[in-house]
Amino acid sequence: MPLIVEFTFTDGTSEVKRIPAEIWRRDYKKVSKVFPFTKEVAKIELDPFLETADTDRNNNYYPSQVEESRFDLFKGRRRGGGENPMQRDRRAKEKAASGQK
Numbered sequence: 001m002p003l004i005v006e007f008t009f010t011d012g013t014s015e016v017k018r019i020p021a022e023i024w025r026r027d028y029k030k031v032s033k034v035f036p037f038t039k040e041v042a043k044i045e046l047d048p049f050l051e052t053a054d055t056d057r058n059n060n061y062y063p064s065q066v067e068e069s070r071f072d073l074f075k076g077r078r079r080g081g082g083e084n085p086m087q088r089d090r091r092a093k094e095k096a097a098s099g100q101k
Helices: 021-023 070-081 084-100
Strands: 003-009 014-019 039-047
Touching: none
Parallel strands: none
Antiparallel strands: 003 014, 003 039
């Protein structure tokens, strides 16, 4: 797989670097590459556009962050997470039409 890396800098700008899959020819388990920048890097994200077949996205961030899985999102909605945005909007319009607050 190729490597797509997005660097976000402290000034709010970002830059995407694409490294071709041939980088894995030398060592298929581990690679290293240096990216020299004049700005300070605040965040690094691997595969920011979801272009590769990555099943575990929790290890794609520096500093690390945890993404909720689709299963956890579904489970949370069923446990009183409530309505989805379309249902909330419809309920609000129905209340407004009936004159309730």
